[in-house]
Amino acid sequence: MKGYNFAYLDDQTKRMIRRGLLKAVAIPGHQVPFGSREMPLPYGWGTGGIQVTASILGAGDVLKVIDQGADDTTNAVSIRRFFARTAGVATTTATAEATVIQTRHRIPEKQLREDQIIVYQVPQPEPLSRLEPSRIETKRMHGLADYGLMHVKLYEDISRFGQVSISYDYPVMVNERYLMSPSPIPAFDNPKMDMMPALQLFGAGREKRIYAIPPWTRVKSLDFDDHPFRTINAPHPCGLCGATDSYLDEVVTDNHGGRLFVCSDTDHCSERRAAGHVGTDGFQEAAE
Amino acid sequence: MTEPTLLSGRGLGLSFGGITALADVDVDLWPGEMLAIVGESGSGKTTLLNVLSGRLTPDTGVVWYRDPNGQLHDVHAMPAPALRTLHRSDWGFVHQDPRQNLRMTVSAGGNVGERLMAQGARHYGDIRAAALDWLAQVEIDADRIDDLPRTFSGGMLQRLQIARTLVTHPRLVFMDEPTGGLDVSVQARLLDLIRSLVTRLQIAVVLVTHDIAVARLLAHRIAVMQRGRIVETGLTDQVLDDPRHPYTQLLVSSVLNA
Structure with a gap:
């Protein structure tokens, strides 16, 4: 598109974001600060994800954008069209054909491959934010791998409801080191992150953080020995296609x-x- | 005493601008011993407690801690993770205001269990059982385990804080005016509780108090502070019955039946 840089962002910004991405991949699950830019869409609509996508997109890439699992909702359609216009890349709705998948709130049901990258839109990158309001303190907790507090939250859930009541954004331990928010995907999708062949990138635009999970990395949902993690799904088959194993x-x-x-x-x-x-x-x- | 000390401070000094909070303070604490630090307000008691526990770094002097393996550690030269681990396992800190230590939005059971979970306990049933056991030990009804601390009375909060601190069986507990702000009858029960727990579990305690009666009741040894210096130290009964330093004499004579 005339007057625009390839994929909208200028080269210096892309370079800065790629540096952040490299660092994030090197330290799985660790939140790397970056200079988030104003994007032509509001905060909460995927400003973080769109910046990450813009800086990794190449001319030969095929882009898929999903919002709550759907390819045809406003957010998905606009972001797909945005990159079709500013980068001229091919877009698709088929998971298997895409090389870059930007997503909000879901991981595709189809198993991703090593040659694919999935980019998550993240509203709140700090998994401890609701429990510990101070950023300084949560940074210290990450530094010292001091995550007892997160288990206190799980303990409270079990003592009050008999089970862990977190249904989305269920906290995970990445590579047995960093506690990470998987973005607001349903807990149902958490097991898909474990040992995923595809590279997983996370962008939080308003909070100015990037983090990543390299391919084939262990991702474990937090639980207790006597209350193991389990996924929850509606006890029905899909009304249209009859699938019993999809969200x-x-x-x-x-x-x-x-x-x-x-x-x-x-x-x-x-x-x-x-x-x-x-x-x-x-x-x-x-x-x- | 021939037994090695658990905690020793040597030549501790700290000033805040022009104000001298600590000057040339030496302290020794042996395992299982209860040491009371008394003095009027502003005499540097709490500052000393914070320096001993590594929460404040002194200008001069050093604090040595002997770990269970007999290894000596300079508390202020320890790496931050090690000090933090120490604070949540081997050590405990009981604040005057339990709200400083407790999580007010987390149930009593969660509060007691937090230190266990921080140490890596991952079995809900075990954590729950430990919490119930400790609530019983500090005389809180078992059916209050899922209640929030804000529904507790002041005395119960203080007992909950003690349960939360002692659940990991620390060897050393710092207490900053644990009975402050409680009425006299509640104070008496709490003192009784602290004394029986500490004796049974063989915990060493550094207790800061302005209340000489509390020191008399709990402490084996006593250190009297005035203007950042320790002016007199010795066995509790000895110091209180036969005070030598004029300031101690003043302090003792100003209390009825101390």
Whole structure:
């Protein structure tokens, strides 16, 4: 696009962000500060993710952007179009075809490969922020690997509710060293981070932090020996494609309590339907 | 005494600008012993406590701590992680205001369990059992385990703080006016509790207090401070019954039935 640098950001900024990324990859799970720029979208819409994507994007890359698992929501569509215009890269909605995937709130159901990079949009990079308001103190806790406080939170949940009540942004230990926020993905997706073949990058624009998980790194969700980590999902098959192993969204369909459970990963769902899988509400969908 | 000391301060000095808070202070503490530091307010008691526990760095002097293996450590030259580990395992600190130490938004059980979890305890059932055991030891009803500290009375908060501190079986506990701000009957019960726990668990204690009666009741030895110096030190009964330094005499005579 004329008048713009490739992928919007100027070279100096990209260079600064790449330096941060290198450091982040070298210290898995450690938050690296960076000079976050104003981007042409509001904070909370993925300013961190978009800057990371802009600085790693090359002319030959194929970009996929997902928002809550869907490729067709406002955020996903605008960011995809933004890079299509400013970088001229190819875009896709198919997980398997993408080389760079920017995501908000989900990890695709399809297993990622070594030649792919997934970029997470992160609102709050500090996993201890709700427990310890002081940044100085949390930095010290990270430095000394002093994470008893996070377990106090889990203890409180179990004593109050009988189970850990964190359903998204479930804290993880990366490479047995750093406590990390996985961004607000559902706890259901946490196991996918463990030993993932793809490089995982995290950008928090407002909080000005970058962190990363290199490929094939151990990522463990915090738990107690007698209360092991477990994922929670709606006990239904997908209404459209019949999948029983994917993360489901609950969609209210009318005012009489009618609801539909569908895959939150739209690409996964449509791929399954194309392959002939049909759920209980599938015909309805085909008739529309 | 031939037994090696647990904690020794030598030639400690610290001034805040023109104010001398500590001057040439020597302190020794033996394992299982309770040492009271008394003096009027502003005499440097709390400063001394903070210096001994490594929370404040002195201008001059050194504090030695002997770990369970007999190894001596210069408290102020220790790397920060080691000092922090010490503070949450081998040592404890009981504040005058329990709110400084407790997490007010975390239940009583969570408060007691935090030090265990910080040390790597990862079994919920065990942590819960330890918390129940310690609540019983400090005479808090077991059914209060999931209550928030803000629903507790002042005396209960102080007892909860003690349970939270002692749960890791520290060898050395620093106490800063543990009975301050409590009414007399609650004070008496708390003193009783501290004395029985400390004796049973063989914990060494450095106790800062302005209340000579508290020192008399708890301490084996006593050190009297005035203007940042220790003016008199000795066995508690000896010092209080037969004070030699004029300031100690004044202090003792100003208290009824001390």
